[in-house]
Amino acid sequence: MTRRQASSTRRGGLSRILHSKSKSSPLLSISLVLFGAILLILYACSGSGVLGGRKDVVSRVEGDFSCTFEVSSAIPVLKNAYGGSMKNVLHVGPESCSVVAKFLREGETEAWGVEPYDIEDADRNCKALVQKGIVRVADIKFPLPYRAKSFSHVIVSDALDYLSPKYLNKSLPELARVSADGIIIFAGYPGQRRAKIAQLSKFGRPAKMRSSTWWQQLFTETSLEENEAAVKKFEQAASKMSYNPACQIFHLNSYH
Structure with missing residues (x-):
């Protein structure tokens, strides 16, 4: 009986973990999307000179x-x-x-x-x-x-x-x-x-x-x-x- 209870307890714990991950996954996805969007905006701004980016600076980095x-x-x-x-x-x-x-x-x-x-x-x-x-x-x-x-x-x-x-x-x-x-x-x-x-x-x-x-x-x-x-x-x-x-x-x- 003790062994069965332990098994049941493990299954219950795993279920709770999976359930917790399923709840957090939408939030994680949204965070990743927002992070990617920020990176794209920063890249676009640097290319257009909004952040002070200059073509000659890029050229020097590339040699x-x-x-x-x-x-x-x-x-x-x-x-x-x-x-x-x-x-x-x-x-x-x-x-x-x-x-x-x-x-x-x-x-x-x-x-x-x-x-x-x-x-x-x-x-x-x-x-x-x-x-x-x-x-x-x-x-x-x-x-x-x-x-x-x-x-x-x-x-x-x-x-x-x-x-x-x-x-x-x-x-x-x-x-x-x-x-x-x-x-x-x-x-x-x-x-x-x-x-x-x-x-x-x-x-x-x-x-x-x-x-x-x-x-x-x-x-x-x-x-x-x-x-x-x-x-x-x-x-x-x-x-x-x-x-x-x-x-x-x-x-x-x-x-x-």
């Missing part, structure tokens, strides 16, 4: 560092430093459409672009800029399709890092030729990664990050002088606007 995204962030600082002298700008480098579009949206400064590589995967807005002739696809290893001093300033990013010294000695003077008031170069720091494997077919070679000393030597060899006044104004504007660049930024005078 696909880009100074072009840095240019977009630096535009307000550049305008503050250069003032009204930055009248018409030529951006040279991959994703040039994004930089040109930002300049055009903010007004005041006219902007054009040179995309050194194919744009087969470009969006509709970028292709529209190309069709209008605002952005051109051109290999910067060769002369640019513009007259001398066509632009007040030339901004370069994510392009020179891929060129060997042989081509840099030709491309830099060409950039200086089409600029009237200055050249601004955004270059990666040594140790930074650049370009995914899939991009190597476009660039032809992996990016090579050079030190500021290396760049300064190249500028000397190509008779390009640093614009000390612009450097000072940019540093002051960056400090005032709490801007901390993630790329090396060089301010050079054009040929006169």
Whole structure:
């Protein structure tokens, strides 16, 4: 008799546990659904920038560092430093459409672009800029399709890092030729990664990050002088606007 009572007691306890779980399962399901919905909302917000998410931050995490995204962030600082002298700008480098579009949206400064590589995967807005002739696809290893001093300033990013010294000695003077008031170069720091494997077919070679000393030597060899006044104004504007660049930024005078 005692053994049967124990068995009966175990069955009763199991029944109560199962009954308790059956009551809590709807609540658990609702909690999981709400948790999933919150995660989806947070993900959507981060992608749209509501939580301060930036495309360049994501790119850095993935190892696909880009100074072009840095240019977009630096535009307000550049305008503050250069003032009204930055009248018409030529951006040279991959994703040039994004930089040109930002300049055009903010007004005041006219902007054009040179995309050194194919744009087969470009969006509709970028292709529209190309069709209008605002952005051109051109290999910067060769002369640019513009007259001398066509632009007040030339901004370069994510392009020179891929060129060997042989081509840099030709491309830099060409950039200086089409600029009237200055050249601004955004270059990666040594140790930074650049370009995914899939991009190597476009660039032809992996990016090579050079030190500021290396760049300064190249500028000397190509008779390009640093614009000390612009450097000072940019540093002051960056400090005032709490801007901390993630790329090396060089301010050079054009040929006169």
